[in-house]
Amino acid sequence: MADMQFVLSLLIVLLLMSTGEPQGHGSLRFVGIGDWGGIPGNPFFTPLERANAVELGRVADATGLDFILSLGDHFYYSGVKDIEDFRFKVTFEQIFNHSSLLKLPWHFPELYYKLQLKIPQTSSSLTILMIDTVVLCGNTYQESQPHDPENHLDAAKQLSWIQTQLENTKSEFLVVAGHYPVWSIGHHGPTHCLVDKLRPLLKKHNVTLYLSGHDHSLQFIQEDDGSAYAVSGSGAFDDRFAPHRRSFPASWLRFSSAVNNTSGGFAYIEVSQEKMLVSYIQVDGKCVYQATLPKRKI
Template sequence: MILIYFYLMVRLSYGLCKFSNERQFQNSILKIHNDYDTPLQFNITDNYARFFALGDWGGIPIFPYRTIVQQNVALFMHNVSKNMNVHFQLGLGDNFYFDGVKSVDDKRFKLSFEDVFLDQEIPWFFILGNHDYLGNPHAQIEYTERSKRWILPNYNYSISVNINQGKNKLIYILMIDTVLLSQETEFRDRSNKVKTLNVTDHKKNDYFQEIEETLKKISLEKYPYVIVAGHYPVWSVSEHGPTKILVDKLRPLLHKYKVNAYFAGHEHDMEHLSHTYMNSTVEYIITGIANLPYYSTEHLNDVPKDSLKYYWADIFQIHGALALVEADLNAMNITYIKTNGEKLYQIKIKNKF
């Protein structure tokens, strides 16, 4: 058994790489601070924000290092961005199938990302997935220094999305490493070797305390929308089902501090679950069909009654799907859309103020 120690005796907001710079994109400026208590400042010139959210997009480890579905997703994103302003993308983990990357110089960065997703002027904000931990996850953090549009400054970080040239707060996004937070910290790589993350229950509790402190602080800052994003879902009806520790420890925080939505991947499908708890409704968004589709509803009876609002996965098609999010000071619209342009489903979230 291989024990992997990923610097877990430090607090949630601490990181090993220090980034402090400003990156200019076509319709936005990103400010990365050298202070991990300060969110990234993403200032958009427009009076709205538009972004894609997709997980489990990470190609394959053999030639051509991409799947047909991934290629179609990338082409669709490129075509949309030619016709309308897309300001950024959320990459929800499993960035490189099946065993992550070996180092910051790994060819997979080029062959499964840079050569596939063509828009150089649209930044990606990433989190890590379980497959990324089968390689060298810290190499993906280091790659933030190599690529202007690859943004992963730490295992956990946050983004303040501001509109009208940065004058108005719009969305606060908390990006969390659910692999470290969860009990699912043992994996088998392709050679069937077991890899284990050494995460103690005490340290997990510290992480959840950090999340609560962050959400409590943000609840006082009057962002119209608050999103938390992680690779593992809280609720799911599909192959993996609900993530128990997230149901037990993260879900109460999402509802207590009135988070609007929780975005996840891990399941290779599109799901929407809406759950009211502690007098607060959170929309649970799963968007993980950007590379390797999989259909399953085996955990349909393991989610709250009537919480499942939408499910889609078609393993016989090559289109794939993803979420397109459009938000202004009035509302946030989340559209599930296939890469042939067909709109599958839409969710509307009102400005909480």
């Protein structure tokens, strides 16, 4: 049963996604939030998780949300046993219970998959690749970096799929989303496996944004060539440590909740015909950072 519990926790926790139909307001509006997995004992959620849920509901009412990308680590610390596990109720359903959020059904077709979305009232489109970074790189267990992939054939198959999708995508905006970050100054730091395997593909195919969680903070990192990386992992915990600040050039770090002394929250993203606007929203509703990303050069 322990092995089954672990497997199910990976299938559900790491790449779960909620999605609804675009609302037709001239743009796509969505949130990326990870690591909201509560705690394993009563009350099975954290104050920050509840505050994020309240603010998500407010944003959904105020601006409209087409979907939410949930970026992993959803049921701390050992996942769920099956679809009847009580943690679905006490950690997720009873917390993220705002009426506007209840309209967004869960969507999880595969361990990794593509979403193809037209931006309403425009000629532009958005492609999102949801990837499984545990299959690709291995698990972290109690360590900062993942071990080797548990199945190298599965890892190679996913990497080939990612490469094929990137090569064939003609969308004006392209997001790749997974649990582990490529770059991070937080507790885990950069994921060496992704820096080696994924980063070259993101750059080669002009991916608009790589979106992740894992480190419990908000970060926006942009390389000199414009390659952009967003960390949104403060769904339940707010980590103010930044031990990996020297792991990449200081000029790349455009924003960090730890360095800029802001609190937890989530990434709110709006994609219109000409640009992608990434905003970091605290649980008190304050926008603490914004970045604008242009259309891809195809």
